[in-house]
Amino acid sequence: MTSTAPAADQAAPLPPAPNRVRGRFARLLPADPVLRRLTAITLVNTVGNGLGMTLGVVYFTRVMGFGVGAVGLVLTLAGACGVAAGVPAGRLSDRYGPKPVLVALLALQALSAAAYVLVDALAAFAVLACLVAVADRGSSAVRGALFAEVLPVDGRVTGRAYLRSVTNIGLSVGTLGAAAVLQLDTRGAYLTAMLVDAASYGVIAVLYALLVPVAPRTAAQAARAASGxxxxxxxxxxxxxxxxxxxxxxxxxxxxxxxxxxxxxxxxxxxxxxxxxxxxxxxxxxxxxxxxxxxxxxxxxxxxxxxxxxxxxxxxxxxxxxxxxxxxxxxxxxxxxxxxxxxxxxxxxxxxxxxxxxxxxxxxxxxxxxxxxxxxxxxxxxxxxxxxxxxxxxxxxxxxxxxxxxxxxxxxxxxxxxxx
The missing domain is CATH 1.20.1250.20 (MFS general substrate transporter like domains)
Incomplete structure (x- = not known):
């Protein structure tokens, strides 16, 4: 009688190609579920950043019609506002918890960045640029505090390193998208890219809000953080x-x-x-x-x-x-x-x-x-x-x-x- 069992030295059949691809991709992701969620958030955020960073100055000068000198002055002012935002934002995150403060700052950044497409006055542009910079630099400080709470102590630095690698991937993808917009060089393409950048902040604000709950601050913790x-x-x-x-x-x-x-x-x-x-x-x-x-x-x-x-x-x-x-x-x-x-x-x-x-x-x-x-x-x-x-x-x-x-x-x- 002929046996239907495979020979002992016969290799097991390979899984279907899509499953192999998914398996390899899954091995690249961190085991920690929180870090996985942060990976998705970071990827969405940095793809939008890649668009905004590459196209921002071009949009302000070619579409909004401001001079290069005026744009440089506004961005310098906005940078100074961003520098001033880090310390108070971090203090607020100790008082109220990093997650709600981060979500609020990202919502502000989304609204301010989206409003770029509605303004044509230099003063309004300056106000929006300062709000975007305050939200951006403030959220950067608060994000570091959030990582300290949601990641294990012995995994904070490795987690941030992994997210930095993801950041570079996202920025590269966003930059490639910006290159396509620059090649089209139409007002509609620039407006769409700026709105996609703004929308990315709104999306990650929602994703951070849904992130694994962080224990709320007790009254004693909040008072200690706010005092002195x-x-x-x-x-x-x-x-x-x-x-x-x-x-x-x-x-x-x-x-x-x-x-x-x-x-x-x-x-x-x-x-x-x-x-x-x-x-x-x-x-x-x-x-x-x-x-x-x-x-x-x-x-x-x-x-x-x-x-x-x-x-x-x-x-x-x-x-x-x-x-x-x-x-x-x-x-x-x-x-x-x-x-x-x-x-x-x-x-x-x-x-x-x-x-x-x-x-x-x-x-x-x-x-x-x-x-x-x-x-x-x-x-x-x-x-x-x-x-x-x-x-x-x-x-x-x-x-x-x-x-x-x-x-x-x-x-x-x-x-x-x-x-x-």
Whole structure:
């Protein structure tokens, strides 16, 4: 009698292709259900951000009809308002809980961003831009406090690293969508993209509202959070850590402002290296950010990881600075090497900074501490373009060397500070 059972050495049949794809995709997602939900929220948010960041200035000038100088002035004013929003937003999240404050700020951002399509007066545009900046920077601070509450203590930094990788994926998708809009170059396409960006804030406001419930603040907790001065502003060590992290935050301005100007104006590298460099940075952050969090469990170890990142960013400055005056092919190689070095430094410095921002904060005041920490980063992002143009680009290799020394000092300073 012939057996119908498969032979022992016969391979089991493969599942259908769609199931295999779903299985591989599922393995890429985190096991923590809360982090999975945050992943979906982050993806929606950053796709919208990719549209808005890429198209914003073009929309304000080409569709709204404002001059470049006027738009620059308004965005500078809005940036200052955003810097001022972080500390009070964090304080409010300690008083009322991060989730309701975050949902309110996102709703404000959605309404303000949507109203861009209705205004044609510069004063109204300025008001809306300031409201968007306040909501954006305030929600960034509150989001950090929310992560501290909904993620396990030993998973906060890894969780933020995973979400940062997702952020880069979302921004890339949004940027591709913006490229299609720029190619169409019609008023309708720009209006649609801006409304999609605004709608993304409304969607994530709802998703955050539906997020796993956070235990409401008791009356005693709320009173303790609201009483007395802001504890983060009285914590000298934390303020110093915030300042050193603000220095390393200048690397984002370096890659977004300094690199394009340097490649186009001062090197013979192909101009497409600007976009190519940004793609290299994005890809490396997506792949390496989670791995870079290893070894950040204790403050001293986190400070060492931060220093490693700062020194890599400093080295990238010197590599980029040496690209001037070389043949095009050699300049392109140095630009690629400098961007890769910066991306490695970015993932390490960010991992160390996140760990320190949580480890050095008081458990009942994460909102206050995250508010101060994010304010330092916002200030660096606001002042960074002027530093890049007036010091780094204006002085060539010397300017890049000075920037490298600044980053290296921040890295060594962090380990010395935390060691105390």
């Amino acid at each position: 001065p802001n504890p983060a502003l009285r914590d000298r060590v934390f303020l110093a850590v915030t300042g050193l992290n603000a220095v390393i935050t200048l690397q984002f301005v370096m890659i977004e402002v300094g690199l394009p100007l340097w490649v186009v104006r001062d090197t013979d590298a192909p101009r497409w290296m600007v976009a190519g460099g940004l793609l290299v940075n994005t890809a490396l952050v997506i792949v390496l950010q989670v791995r870079a969090t290893r070894g950040t469990e204790q403050p001293r170890a986190a400070a060492l990881v931060f220093r490693r990142g700062a020194l890599l960013v400093a080295a990238s400055c010197l590599v980029l600075g040496l690209a001037a005056g070389l043949p095009g092919w050699a300049a392109a190689l140095l630009v690629a090497a400098g961007v890769a070095c910066q991306a490695l430094g970015e993932v390490y410095s960010q991992a160390g900074a996140w760990a320190l921002s949580y480890d050095l904060a008081r458990d009942e005041a994460h909102g206050a501490y995250q508010g101060v920490f994010n304010t330092g980063m916002s200030g660096a992002l606001m002042l960074g373009p002027a530093l890049m143009t007036s010091v780094v680009i204006a002085h060539g290799l010397l300017g890049w060397a000075l920037l490298a020394a600044l980053f290296a000092a921040a890295g060594w300073g962090m380990t010395a500070l935390v060691r105390r």
